Structure formats: structure tokens, C-alpha cells
Amino acid sequence: xxxxxxxxxxxxxxxxxxxxxxxxxxxxxxxxxxxxxxxxxxxxxxxxxxxxxxxxxxxxxxxxxxxxxxxxxxxxxxxxxxxxxxxxxxxxxxxxxxxxxxxxxxxxxxxxxxxxxxx
Numbered sequence: 001x002x003x004x005x006x007x008x009x010x011x012x013x014x015x016x017x018x019x020x021x022x023x024x025x026x027x028x029x030x031x032x033x034x035x036x037x038x039x040x041x042x043x044x045x046x047x048x049x050x051x052x053x054x055x056x057x058x059x060x061x062x063x064x065x066x067x068x069x070x071x072x073x074x075x076x077x078x079x080x081x082x083x084x085x086x087x088x089x090x091x092x093x094x095x096x097x098x099x100x101x102x103x104x105x106x107x108x109x110x111x112x113x114x115x116x117x118x119x
Contacts, residue, residue: 031074038081047084055080 026032042049059076063069071079085091 026074031077034074034077034081038077041081041085046090047088051084052080055084059083 026035038052041047042052056076059071059080060073063071063076082091082096086093086096
């Protein structure tokens with residue numbers, strides 16, 4: 001079975017070689033957060049690693065087959081996670097959309113705050 005054991009520090013699709021390379025695995029902090037969230041949801045058995053893998057493969061295939069889809073690898077992770085959570089009834093699209101709006105407003109507010117402090 002492709003389930004991660006409780007003792008395993010990494011998901012089954014990340015090889016030891018990939019985990020020990022000197023190159024950074026994440027290009028931005030949000031990518032690490034997306035990884036951690038997906039990992040924790042599977043560890044909490046909100047979905048199986050097989051379900052996760054199947055959804056991620058589908059998202060990557062969709063992105064790669066389209067000439068207009070410019071999603072990055074971790075954007076595919078995020079989309080896979082969202083779709084699984086929606087399919088399982090743990091989130092709905094309205095909740096996700098509202099969170100995106102809230103986060104965007106926080107970014108603008110933080111930027112405005114920094115700009116006013118510098119003046």
C-alpha cells in the first residue's frame with residue numbers, strides 16, 4: 001500500500017536523493033507551506049497518498065497539456081489539495097475564494113503599512 005507510515009518523515013513520492021540535494025526544494029515560502037499542508041492532511045488521513053498522487057498527476061498533466069496553463073509545480077500541488085478537500089466536503093469553493101481575497105487584502109495592507117513606516 002502506498003500509505004506513509006507514521007514514522008516516515010517524508011511522503012513516499014520524495015526520494016532520499018531528492019530530500020538531500022543541496023539545491024533548495026522550495027523557491028518561495030508559500031511552496032513549503034503548500035507541501036506541509038498536503039503532507040499533514042494525508043498524515044491526518046483526510047485523504048490517502050494514492051488519492052493525493054492521482055490528483056496531483058492529473059493537475060500536472062492538465063498544466064503540461066495546455067499552452068495557456070502556466071501553473072508551477074507547487075501551484076499544481078495547491079490545486080490538487082483544494083480539489084481533494086472540496087471532493088471530501090472539507091472545504092467549499094466559496095471558502096477558498098474568500099480566503100484568497102482575505103490573503104490578498106493582507107498583502108496590500110502589509111505593503112501599505114511598510115510604505116507609511118518608511119516615509
